Amino acid sequence: MKRIGVFICWCGSNIAGTVDVEKVAEAARSMPGVVYATDYKYTCSEPGQQMIKDAIREQHLTGVVIGSCSPRMHEKTFRKTVESAGLNPYLLEVANLREHCSWVHPREEATTRKAIDLVRAAVAKVARNHPLHQGHIPVEKRALVIGGGIAGIQAALDIAESGYETVLVEREPSIGGRMAQLDKTFPTLDCSACILTPKMVDVSRHDKVTLLTYSEVEKVEGYIGNFTVTVRRKAAYVDHSKCTGCGLCMEKCPAKKIPSEFEMSLGRRTAIYRPFPQAVPNKPVIDREHCLKFKTGKCGVCAHFCPRGAIDYEQQDQRVTLHVGAIVVATGYDLFDPALYSEYGYGRYPDVITGLHFERLVNSSGPTGGHIVRPSDHKEPKNVVFIQCVGSRDEAKGVSYCSKICCMYTAKHAILLAEHVPGAHPYVFYMDVRTAGKGYEEFYKRATEEFGATYIRGRVSKVYPRGDKLVVRGEDTLLGKPVEIEADLVVLANAVVARHDAAEVARSVGFSYDGHHFFTEAHPKLAPVETNTAGVFLAGVCQGPKDIPETVAQASAAAAKVVALFSKDQMATNPMTAQVDPACCAGCMLCEPVCPYHAIRPETIQERVGGKAISRQVASVNEGLCQGCGACTAACRTGCIDLKGYTHQQILAEVEALCL
């Protein structure tokens, strides 16, 4: 005999303001199986929960229905409540009387009728609920961090410092990422390399960290606590176990004129190279595309000179399989291609450069030794125009969002220019100056007051040459007049955009991304480093534009989540998984391809039919992988797969209660 209790929550005036809650409770009392029904102002409050517990004990309830807010909000809370009163937590149903009823309908009779219908459906379902029990799966206490920029380095260091093995995978030959390319950092003007390289060294020397550079994650399978990851280690054609990093090969390499990616093509590198002198690991790789040995078969100079015999032209890509319990994704960002604005002349005029080019020009280990010069004639520029919002806040040609870091780095560039070139005059075209951060507004003020940067509010409409100068045309909207500047150098603050292959990464690891291909956090406020895939966390700009302090904070937050996960030996699993009835399963395996989690595999079972032993194929569900989406239950032609907690019988009972 079912004994069901119904609790109708007012949610203050959220539900009670629209729905006649007393009438709903009254109606519930005559529903089949209901022995107790009441209403309460705030059911989720401590006394509200106590009322439920008391009713379970006093009325000997076998099922509970709570008519309240969305189950997304408080289902977990109420499951704990009924569990603490000795009832199985899955003998609870939540009727959503707020989001599905009171918030979306006017205050009238029909709204109350709908609320009663929703409660009737929940009562019909809970009468067919069975106790479910959570399983436990072991947790592999090793983390994978994808991306070796400052976000990945910080996350890896924090996890390793907590005592857990961490594998840091980086696509490039060295870790360091974008931050390694920067000269100074705002608003303190710390040298970027000075604060980054010690961390790079720390992470490479940490006994809990395995560094896999020049490697890419190819495949991720499994689930929280139990991921299997395939990493492709690209052939470096240098045996790094033998190489000492002496650099003789790079000195001797005859292919010396390859544009350096790290130097934004302002400098050159050899075919056997490391991206920058402080690279970690400080060992070279061979760029096959430009290497004469690979192109013509003749050369081999590096192998000839290598004192350790480390050069290996026969080296192949290798695949490494890793078992990890959690993944931190820190894949960073790309920059918007400013050539899309033909009016700015980027790509056409060599003295129109981007902010990252400027970083390399002003850096003392950069291609000019820290002398700011025009790429065209190597003359020192005096009047330099900085154009902000190139791509940012432009839905027509660029992206809708604000890239967040450009206002600050442009102010920094203005200061660096004034410091490096006596008598130089920085001009900054801006839309708004956004300086939300500690010490940021003061930094911007210094750029204008101490360093004489002239800020002009307006977007530039055109850049064109006049003699050896570039005329920059815009409107000073504060002046209300068109202005032009004969500039020696133009620096574009191009938008921060997602990595070109961000969507691929998201799909292969299995989490979602937004319209701009930035990775989506599980909740914008309350779960900012989690993804909607359990066990996968986010750090840095791959989630959205942010500066270094924010990136580091987010990386440490992601690490904290990983460490919390690893602090338990076992993890409870969701018991609401698919279940195959092998007696009627025909083994057609139509369910297998529809499963997004690869949780269904064929299995051979032994049966006796008509006195004969036969073996046949049926579907089998891996409960660790199954996320309870129910796709297989819809695909099953014989109706032999059921989702526990949402069986066909339960759903049909709900439909019947609603429609009949």
Added chain:
Amino acid sequence: MSAATELTRAWANGAGFVREVERLSGQKVASCYQCGKCTAGCPMAADMDVAPRQILRFLQLGLQEEALNNSTIWLCASCMTCVARCPREVDLPRIMDALRQIAVRRGRVKERRVYLFHRLFLAGVRRGGRLDELRLVLGYNLRSGQLFKDAAKAPALFLKGKIRVLPEKTSGAAEVQQIFARWEARKP
């Protein structure tokens, strides 16, 4: 549209002028972030040809012609409302004063009546050590060619004792004259 102002030349030509304004006023024109609160609170703004905020913008870009050739710098009454409200602590009336000084020096006075008033005011103070309102009003109306302006108000002002027929005497007249003499000796 082709009349775009070329800013590097404007700055090359105007930087010295801007530094002179900064020296005379003791203010830094770069301090202003163009919020417009000065203009919003200015009681004279409605009668000005350019907004007080724009005077600062002209100076930030080195546009001396625009900064000098306007009535705004003459209509500013130095009421100090803008100073009280400015979030960047820019003393705009001091800048207006510096601009007026330079305009006078260059013979570029746009509002001649205001300049006349200033001169008569100071001449009166110099003469008697204290402001002689009757002579200031008479002298100003006479020399600005508007003899009967405010004449109707005179009887009431006399009756209430707001204007005296004879100039007031002050015992410190000699010291006041010394102040003027010292200032003149110091002039460049």
